[in-house]
Amino acid sequence: MSKPKIIVILGQTATGKSTLAVSIAKKLKGEIISADSRQVYKGLNIGTGKIDKKEMRGVLHHLLDVANPKSKFSVAEYQKQAIYVIAEIQKRGKFPIICGGTGFYIDAITKGIVFPEVPPNIKLRKELYSKSAIALFEYFKKMDPERAKNIDTKNKVRLVRAIEIAKYLGEVPRPKANPLPYQFIKIGLYLPPDKLKNKVEQRVKKMFKDGLLKEIEKLKRAGVSDKRLKEFGFEYNNPTPEKVIKETLKYAKRQMTWFKRDKEIKWFDASAL
RNA sequence: GCGUCGGUGGUAGAGUGGUCAAUUACAACAGACUGUAAAUCUGUCGCCUUAGGGCUACGAAGGUUCGAAUCCUUCCCGACGCA
Numbered sequence: 001m002s003k004p005k006i007i008v009i010l011g012q013t014a015t016g017k018s019t020l021a022v023s024i025a026k027k028l029k030g031e032i033i034s035a036d037s038r039q040v041y042k043g044l045n046i047g048t049g050k051i052d053k054k055e056m057r058g059v060l061h062h063l064l065d066v067a068n069p070k071s072k073f074s075v076a077e078y079q080k081q082a083i084y085v086i087a088e089i090q091k092r093g094k095f096p097i098i099c100g101g102t103g104f105y106i107d108a109i110t111k112g113i114v115f116p117e118v119p120p121n122i123k124l125r126k127e128l129y130s131k132s133a134i135a136l137f138e139y140f141k142k143m144d145p146e147r148a149k150n151i152d153t154k155n156k157v158r159l160v161r162a163i164e165i166a167k168y169l170g171e172v173p174r175p176k177a178n179p180l181p182y183q184f185i186k187i188g189l190y191l192p193p194d195k196l197k198n199k200v201e202q203r204v205k206k207m208f209k210d211g212l213l214k215e216i217e218k219l220k221r222a223g224v225s226d227k228r229l230k231e232f233g234f235e236y237n238n239p240t241p242e243k244v245i246k247e248t249l250k251y252a253k254r255q256m257t258w259f260k261r262d263k264e265i266k267w268f269d270a271s272a273l
Numbered sequence: 274g275c276g277u278c279g280g281u282g283g284u285a286g287a288g289u290g291g292u293c294a295a296u297u298a299c300a301a302c303a304g305a306c307u308g309u310a311a312a313u314c315u316g317u318c319g320c321c322u323u324a325g326g327g328c329u330a331c332g333a334a335g336g337u338u339c340g341a342a343u344c345c346u347u348c349c350c351g352a353c354g355c356a
Binding site: 013073074077101103105107111113114116125133152158160164176233234247252253258 | 300302303304305306307308309310311312313314315
Protein backbone atom coordinates (compact mmCIF):
# COMPACT_ATOMS: atom_id res chain seq x y z
CA MET A 1 0.00 0.00 0.00
CA SER A 2 1.61 3.20 -1.09
CA LYS A 3 1.30 6.40 0.83
CA PRO A 4 -0.54 9.36 -0.66
CA LYS A 5 1.76 11.71 -2.49
CA ILE A 6 2.24 15.37 -1.75
CA ILE A 7 4.22 17.69 -3.95
CA VAL A 8 6.43 20.21 -2.24
CA ILE A 9 7.69 23.17 -4.20
CA LEU A 10 10.47 25.02 -2.51
CA GLY A 11 13.49 27.12 -3.31
CA GLN A 12 14.89 30.57 -3.20
CA THR A 13 12.78 33.67 -3.26
CA ALA A 14 11.80 35.11 -6.64
CA THR A 15 12.25 31.87 -8.54
CA GLY A 16 8.61 31.53 -9.52
CA LYS A 17 7.48 28.90 -7.06
CA SER A 18 3.94 30.21 -6.77
CA THR A 19 3.38 30.27 -10.50
CA LEU A 20 4.63 26.73 -10.90
CA ALA A 21 2.52 25.56 -7.99
CA VAL A 22 -0.60 27.06 -9.54
CA SER A 23 -0.03 25.40 -12.90
CA ILE A 24 0.55 22.05 -11.27
CA ALA A 25 -2.55 22.53 -9.16
CA LYS A 26 -4.52 23.29 -12.29
CA LYS A 27 -3.43 20.05 -13.91
CA LEU A 28 -3.80 17.79 -10.91
CA LYS A 29 -6.89 19.30 -9.30
CA GLY A 30 -4.77 20.44 -6.46
CA GLU A 31 -4.91 22.91 -3.62
CA ILE A 32 -1.97 24.85 -2.36
CA ILE A 33 -0.65 25.05 1.16
CA SER A 34 1.65 28.00 1.60
CA ALA A 35 4.85 27.46 3.57
CA ASP A 36 5.86 30.99 4.27
CA SER A 37 6.41 32.31 7.75
CA ARG A 38 5.23 35.82 6.95
CA GLN A 39 2.46 35.26 4.51
CA VAL A 40 0.46 33.69 7.30
CA TYR A 41 -0.17 37.22 8.53
CA LYS A 42 -2.96 39.41 7.33
CA GLY A 43 -1.83 42.68 5.86
CA LEU A 44 1.66 41.57 4.93
CA ASN A 45 1.09 41.40 1.21
CA ILE A 46 3.41 43.49 -0.88
CA GLY A 47 6.50 43.06 1.27
CA THR A 48 6.15 39.31 1.41
CA GLY A 49 5.35 38.90 -2.25
CA LYS A 50 2.06 37.27 -1.44
CA ILE A 51 0.14 35.85 -4.35
CA ASP A 52 -2.98 37.79 -5.30
CA LYS A 53 -6.43 36.58 -6.33
CA LYS A 54 -5.74 36.90 -10.01
CA GLU A 55 -2.51 34.94 -9.84
CA MET A 56 -4.25 32.16 -7.95
CA ARG A 57 -6.30 31.45 -11.06
CA GLY A 58 -9.05 29.95 -9.00
CA VAL A 59 -6.80 27.53 -7.16
CA LEU A 60 -7.51 27.29 -3.45
CA HIS A 61 -4.67 28.57 -1.26
CA HIS A 62 -4.33 27.68 2.40
CA LEU A 63 -2.44 29.14 5.32
CA LEU A 64 -2.34 32.62 3.95
CA ASP A 65 -3.77 35.38 6.15
CA VAL A 66 -4.46 33.12 9.08
CA ALA A 67 -2.83 35.25 11.74
CA ASN A 68 -2.97 38.76 13.11
CA PRO A 69 0.32 40.59 12.64
CA LYS A 70 0.08 41.97 16.14
CA SER A 71 0.28 38.53 17.69
CA LYS A 72 2.91 35.92 17.09
CA PHE A 73 2.62 32.87 14.98
CA SER A 74 5.00 29.93 15.23
CA VAL A 75 6.25 26.86 13.43
CA ALA A 76 4.36 24.64 15.80
CA GLU A 77 1.16 26.48 15.09
CA TYR A 78 1.86 26.29 11.41
CA GLN A 79 2.50 22.58 11.60
CA LYS A 80 -0.77 21.90 13.37
CA GLN A 81 -2.82 23.83 10.88
CA ALA A 82 -0.97 22.41 7.90
CA ILE A 83 -1.50 18.84 8.99
CA TYR A 84 -5.17 19.54 9.43
CA VAL A 85 -5.48 21.25 6.07
CA ILE A 86 -3.69 18.45 4.26
CA ALA A 87 -6.08 15.92 5.71
CA GLU A 88 -9.02 18.05 4.65
CA ILE A 89 -7.76 18.34 1.10
CA GLN A 90 -7.18 14.63 1.00
CA LYS A 91 -10.75 14.02 2.16
CA ARG A 92 -12.11 16.21 -0.60
CA GLY A 93 -10.23 14.08 -3.07
CA LYS A 94 -7.95 16.92 -4.07
CA PHE A 95 -4.19 16.90 -4.42
CA PRO A 96 -2.16 18.81 -1.79
CA ILE A 97 0.73 20.94 -2.96
CA ILE A 98 2.98 22.63 -0.46
CA CYS A 99 4.69 25.74 -1.76
CA GLY A 100 7.00 28.11 -0.01
CA GLY A 101 10.46 29.23 0.92
CA THR A 102 10.57 28.84 4.66
CA GLY A 103 12.72 25.76 5.14
CA PHE A 104 11.87 25.32 8.76
CA TYR A 105 8.15 25.27 8.06
CA ILE A 106 8.59 22.78 5.26
CA ASP A 107 10.69 20.49 7.44
CA ALA A 108 8.14 20.75 10.22
CA ILE A 109 5.68 19.01 7.91
CA THR A 110 7.81 16.78 5.75
CA LYS A 111 9.99 15.51 8.59
CA GLY A 112 7.26 15.48 11.18
CA ILE A 113 9.31 17.33 13.75
CA VAL A 114 7.86 16.95 17.22
CA PHE A 115 7.89 20.24 19.06
CA PRO A 116 7.87 20.23 22.85
CA GLU A 117 4.47 21.22 24.19
CA VAL A 118 5.73 24.28 25.95
CA PRO A 119 3.95 27.49 25.11
CA PRO A 120 5.93 30.72 24.93
CA ASN A 121 6.24 32.47 28.24
CA ILE A 122 6.43 36.14 27.37
CA LYS A 123 7.23 37.29 30.87
CA LEU A 124 10.07 34.84 31.27
CA ARG A 125 11.45 35.70 27.86
CA LYS A 126 11.49 39.36 28.63
CA GLU A 127 13.32 38.75 31.85
CA LEU A 128 15.89 36.46 30.27
CA TYR A 129 16.55 38.81 27.41
CA SER A 130 17.96 41.41 29.73
CA LYS A 131 20.80 39.02 30.55
CA SER A 132 23.88 38.33 28.47
CA ALA A 133 24.25 35.22 26.35
CA ILE A 134 27.10 34.04 28.55
CA ALA A 135 25.00 34.35 31.67
CA LEU A 136 22.10 32.54 30.02
CA PHE A 137 24.36 29.74 28.93
CA GLU A 138 25.83 29.30 32.41
CA TYR A 139 22.34 29.23 33.84
CA PHE A 140 21.08 26.75 31.29
CA LYS A 141 24.07 24.44 31.65
CA LYS A 142 22.98 23.65 35.19
CA MET A 143 19.46 22.87 34.09
CA ASP A 144 20.25 20.59 31.19
CA PRO A 145 23.93 19.71 30.75
CA GLU A 146 23.23 17.33 27.89
CA ARG A 147 21.49 19.84 25.68
CA ALA A 148 24.00 22.49 26.72
CA LYS A 149 26.73 20.50 24.98
CA ASN A 150 25.50 21.38 21.53
CA ILE A 151 23.40 24.47 21.90
CA ASP A 152 24.43 27.70 20.21
CA THR A 153 26.13 29.31 23.17
CA LYS A 154 25.91 32.82 21.79
CA ASN A 155 22.41 32.70 20.41
CA LYS A 156 20.05 34.28 22.87
CA VAL A 157 16.93 33.28 21.00
CA ARG A 158 17.89 29.62 21.28
CA LEU A 159 19.07 29.87 24.85
CA VAL A 160 15.92 31.59 25.99
CA ARG A 161 13.69 29.00 24.39
CA ALA A 162 15.79 26.15 25.82
CA ILE A 163 15.51 27.61 29.30
CA GLU A 164 11.80 28.13 28.78
CA ILE A 165 11.38 24.46 27.96
CA ALA A 166 13.70 23.22 30.68
CA LYS A 167 11.82 25.22 33.30
CA TYR A 168 8.64 23.60 32.21
CA LEU A 169 9.75 20.05 31.58
CA GLY A 170 12.89 19.74 33.64
CA GLU A 171 15.03 19.33 30.57
CA VAL A 172 14.83 19.82 26.84
CA PRO A 173 13.50 16.70 25.14
CA ARG A 174 15.83 15.23 22.54
CA PRO A 175 14.84 15.95 18.94
CA LYS A 176 12.17 13.61 17.77
CA ALA A 177 10.38 13.01 14.53
CA ASN A 178 6.98 11.58 13.92
CA PRO A 179 6.76 11.29 10.13
CA LEU A 180 3.40 11.83 8.56
CA PRO A 181 1.91 9.06 6.43
CA TYR A 182 2.58 10.77 3.13
CA GLN A 183 5.20 10.56 0.46
CA PHE A 184 6.66 13.99 -0.18
CA ILE A 185 8.01 14.81 -3.58
CA LYS A 186 10.33 17.76 -3.18
CA ILE A 187 10.96 20.01 -6.09
CA GLY A 188 13.52 22.77 -5.69
CA LEU A 189 13.64 25.82 -7.93
CA TYR A 190 16.85 27.74 -8.35
CA LEU A 191 18.21 30.45 -10.61
CA PRO A 192 21.79 31.17 -11.64
CA PRO A 193 23.14 34.09 -9.57
CA ASP A 194 22.93 36.78 -12.26
CA LYS A 195 19.39 35.83 -13.19
CA LEU A 196 18.34 35.70 -9.59
CA LYS A 197 19.74 39.16 -9.06
CA ASN A 198 17.79 40.41 -12.03
CA LYS A 199 14.55 38.91 -10.84
CA VAL A 200 15.05 40.28 -7.36
CA GLU A 201 15.72 43.76 -8.69
CA GLN A 202 12.58 43.70 -10.77
CA ARG A 203 10.51 42.34 -7.95
CA VAL A 204 11.74 44.91 -5.46
CA LYS A 205 11.14 47.74 -7.88
CA LYS A 206 7.60 46.52 -8.30
CA MET A 207 7.18 46.21 -4.56
CA PHE A 208 7.86 49.90 -4.10
CA LYS A 209 5.72 50.82 -7.04
CA ASP A 210 2.86 48.77 -5.65
CA GLY A 211 3.03 50.69 -2.40
CA LEU A 212 5.22 48.90 0.10
CA LEU A 213 5.59 52.10 2.08
CA LYS A 214 1.84 52.53 2.21
CA GLU A 215 1.45 48.98 3.41
CA ILE A 216 3.85 49.68 6.26
CA GLU A 217 1.94 52.84 7.16
CA LYS A 218 -1.26 50.89 7.21
CA LEU A 219 0.19 48.28 9.54
CA LYS A 220 1.42 50.99 11.85
CA ARG A 221 -1.96 52.62 11.90
CA ALA A 222 -3.47 49.27 12.76
CA GLY A 223 -1.29 49.23 15.84
CA VAL A 224 1.66 47.10 14.76
CA SER A 225 4.71 48.28 16.70
CA ASP A 226 8.03 49.23 15.16
CA LYS A 227 9.65 46.38 17.01
CA ARG A 228 7.18 43.97 15.51
CA LEU A 229 7.76 45.39 12.06
CA LYS A 230 11.45 44.75 12.44
CA GLU A 231 10.73 41.13 13.16
CA PHE A 232 8.95 40.87 9.85
CA GLY A 233 12.23 41.38 8.10
CA PHE A 234 14.06 44.05 6.18
CA GLU A 235 11.15 44.92 3.88
CA TYR A 236 9.32 46.24 6.88
CA ASN A 237 12.23 47.94 8.59
CA ASN A 238 12.73 51.38 6.97
CA PRO A 239 13.23 49.89 3.54
CA THR A 240 14.95 51.44 0.59
CA PRO A 241 15.13 49.65 -2.75
CA GLU A 242 18.90 49.21 -2.50
CA LYS A 243 18.67 47.77 0.96
CA VAL A 244 15.85 45.40 0.14
CA ILE A 245 17.65 44.08 -2.93
CA LYS A 246 20.83 43.49 -1.00
CA GLU A 247 19.09 41.82 1.90
CA THR A 248 16.93 39.68 -0.33
CA LEU A 249 19.98 38.31 -2.06
CA LYS A 250 21.53 37.51 1.28
CA TYR A 251 18.34 35.86 2.38
CA ALA A 252 18.28 33.78 -0.77
CA LYS A 253 21.72 32.53 0.15
CA ARG A 254 20.60 31.58 3.62
CA GLN A 255 17.69 29.70 2.12
CA MET A 256 20.10 27.65 0.03
CA THR A 257 22.22 26.86 3.08
CA TRP A 258 19.15 25.32 4.57
CA PHE A 259 17.90 23.45 1.51
CA LYS A 260 21.31 22.10 0.55
CA ARG A 261 21.21 19.70 3.45
CA ASP A 262 18.11 17.99 2.17
CA LYS A 263 19.21 15.36 -0.30
CA GLU A 264 15.65 14.44 -1.24
CA ILE A 265 15.14 17.66 -3.14
CA LYS A 266 15.22 17.43 -6.91
CA TRP A 267 16.50 20.70 -8.31
CA PHE A 268 15.38 22.48 -11.44
CA ASP A 269 16.70 25.60 -13.10
CA ALA A 270 13.74 27.98 -13.00
CA SER A 271 14.93 29.95 -15.99
CA ALA A 272 14.31 26.87 -18.12
CA LEU A 273 10.66 26.69 -17.15
C1' G B 274 52.12 79.14 -7.39
C1' C B 275 51.81 79.36 -1.88
C1' G B 276 49.39 77.24 2.49
C1' U B 277 46.58 73.56 5.19
C1' C B 278 44.65 68.81 5.72
C1' G B 279 44.56 64.07 3.66
C1' G B 280 46.19 59.29 0.67
C1' U B 281 45.61 52.42 5.09
C1' G B 282 43.39 45.74 3.14
C1' G B 283 37.14 44.61 -1.83
C1' U B 284 34.76 49.44 0.32
C1' A B 285 34.14 52.85 4.45
C1' G B 286 37.13 54.07 8.31
C1' A B 287 40.50 53.41 13.12
C1' G B 288 45.53 53.23 14.30
C1' U B 289 50.18 58.05 14.67
C1' G B 290 57.52 54.52 16.82
C1' G B 291 57.58 48.19 19.04
C1' U B 292 52.38 43.80 21.70
C1' C B 293 50.09 45.53 13.66
C1' A B 294 48.69 41.29 8.65
C1' A B 295 46.81 46.06 11.12
C1' U B 296 40.27 47.86 15.98
C1' U B 297 35.57 48.17 13.76
C1' A B 298 31.60 48.23 10.14
C1' C B 299 29.95 46.73 5.45
C1' A B 300 30.61 43.51 1.40
C1' A B 301 32.33 38.41 0.19
C1' C B 302 32.61 33.07 1.35
C1' A B 303 31.21 28.94 4.41
C1' G B 304 28.03 27.10 8.26
C1' A B 305 24.26 26.36 12.33
C1' C B 306 19.16 26.08 13.10
C1' U B 307 13.58 21.30 16.72
C1' G B 308 7.36 26.56 19.13
C1' U B 309 10.30 34.30 17.01
C1' A B 310 13.12 31.20 11.19
C1' A B 311 13.15 36.93 5.48
C1' A B 312 14.15 35.90 12.54
C1' U B 313 18.47 34.56 15.42
C1' C B 314 23.45 33.01 15.65
C1' U B 315 28.72 31.12 14.31
C1' G B 316 33.35 30.75 11.53
C1' U B 317 36.82 32.45 7.62
C1' C B 318 38.19 36.81 5.33
C1' G B 319 46.69 39.65 2.10
C1' C B 320 49.59 35.36 -0.13
C1' C B 321 52.07 30.56 0.91
C1' U B 322 52.20 26.67 4.43
C1' U B 323 54.39 19.89 6.40
C1' A B 324 49.97 25.09 10.61
C1' G B 325 55.29 25.91 13.59
C1' G B 326 55.89 29.51 10.80
C1' G B 327 57.44 32.00 6.09
C1' C B 328 56.66 36.06 2.54
C1' U B 329 54.63 40.74 0.61
C1' A B 330 51.93 44.94 2.54
C1' C B 331 49.26 51.13 5.08
C1' G B 332 50.27 56.49 -2.41
C1' A B 333 55.97 56.23 -4.53
C1' A B 334 61.15 56.62 -3.66
C1' G B 335 64.79 57.55 -0.25
C1' G B 336 66.29 58.54 4.94
C1' U B 337 66.36 58.41 10.62
C1' U B 338 66.04 54.23 14.15
C1' C B 339 67.78 48.11 17.21
C1' G B 340 62.63 48.66 15.25
C1' A B 341 58.27 52.82 10.95
C1' A B 342 51.48 52.45 8.66
C1' U B 343 53.28 55.77 12.44
C1' C B 344 59.17 60.50 12.39
C1' C B 345 62.12 63.36 8.27
C1' U B 346 62.97 64.65 2.83
C1' U B 347 61.47 64.71 -2.16
C1' C B 348 57.90 63.31 -5.64
C1' C B 349 52.81 61.86 -7.29
C1' C B 350 47.47 62.28 -6.33
C1' G B 351 42.88 64.49 -3.79
C1' A B 352 40.03 68.22 -0.87
C1' C B 353 39.84 72.97 0.97
C1' G B 354 41.87 78.04 1.67
C1' C B 355 44.81 82.18 -0.35
C1' A B 356 46.36 83.96 -4.76
